[in-house]
Amino acid sequence: MRTTAQNAELALLLEVTGTPKPGNVDRHREYEDLRFEHFVAGAVGAQPGLRMAADGDPLGESFLRAVEGMSEQRGGNTQFGAILLELPLVAAAGRDEYTLTRDDATAVVESTTVADAANFYRAFEAVDVAVDEPPEGMEPLDVRRGGNAVPVLEERGLTLADVMERSADRDGVAAEWVDGFERVFAAADSVQDCDGPVADRAARTFLELLAAEVDTFVVTQHDRATAEETTERTRAALEGDLDPETLADELVAEGINPGTTADTVAAALFVALERGMEL
């Protein structure tokens, strides 16, 4: 039996294996400076941090360790968002020997502390993450300040759950933390409801998710209009009006990377593996 931490790493690897996954690195498409092998090394590097989370270590410390390990390759940020989305689920699965549920994961979110928030901020020092300018008045809590923001977190008594709540309106990963991982669990159902190679099912689920909702990473990286247009084009691909392979080539060429959608698929694959999905 694979351990919870092995399933967490395998989910990261299966996510990047799925193809076509328009706009993102997959096993058939990569960028010159951000390659498939960087994602592979990122997933392997994250292992010790994933294991900490499964073993019940504090979530923030586990996240920091996972991100530091993930960053030991030259591609830069490969799975920051995926690990952040996966980690409460990994901790919940580690706590519980029964079936992993949304309530279990929410209980983990609700138990996060100010120290977890501090280590989340410190993780931004390990790797460059594309983020928006903070809203007016939020500059002291700009994640790009890394560990320098810790005194402000402590002064205001903000837990990691509080930090996520403040970003939920503009970041899809934070929104899942707040909404009890609704999209993740629905995507896990979608992966488990079909037959065939797991990586193919993951790629199909990616298209479904992206066709249903704009990707917040594309909003951050470009703007809302681009994100909405990406969703439209993905809907066309899903409905058969556009070859998904063509869309994949186009989005890579345009530098449009629906990263939050990929994060959701990775977390969904973890849930499916924990529920006993075989491959």
Next chain:
Amino acid sequence: MRTTAQNAELALLLEVTGTPKPGNVDRHREYEDLRFEHFVAGAVGAQPGLRMAADGDPLGESFLRAVEGMSEQRGGNTQFGAILLELPLVAAAGRDEYTLTRDDATAVVESTTVADAANFYRAFEAVDVAVDEPPEGMEPLDVRRGGNAVPVLEERGLTLADVMERSADRDGVAAEWVDGFERVFAAADSVQDCDGPVADRAARTFLELLAAEVDTFVVTQHDRATAEETTERTRAALEGDLDPETLADELVAEGINPGTTADTVAAALFVALERGMEL
């Protein structure tokens, strides 16, 4: 810093990532019942056994655990040979904080015991491995007997090194154990001597190895003539007379899998990573 066990797992993953690797599964080619994702799950599953070897646990026990973990996917034998070739190197790297050398690895081979041989035999019960009929008089030591052969091993006092020595004339992995991992270290030099994506360098090294020497797995799976012809065709690909991608398509269609050459590349990638190769 990745641990030795993480480098061992990463080497398995980078090996299968390299493309084109004529005849074998890689990230662009797979068989319907033996897919890229099976190799990914195999590498992740091997982790605990690889960690045991790096931590100094007995080699046979570590191998058995690694193979059991590798087998928790439906593709069957994905990395039996690669793990067998890698493991003495992993144990040597775990013992020594200095540079990993051929002598270190040979010292590990020479320290193997009858108990290691017994667990090696037991590992054949975890997964179907393609092997030759044993030579005349060797039937009691046929690896396909699995644990049933253990009393014979014990009676004759055969260590794992002894077992390997008896197969060295017809199995490339066993030959490396006996020859002090000469090809593995030469292949590691080859991977480290070029620039560019590591997976591309691994694929190039695969071609060089296969062009230089027949693959013993192809001999087992087909016959010597097929193995020699495969080597000829690979030489043509290396010299530019045949597109390696075409050769890859042809060998997959013909069901010719130079698995021992892939095992050598995986072990070479481990050596290169331990020596500090970055990616």
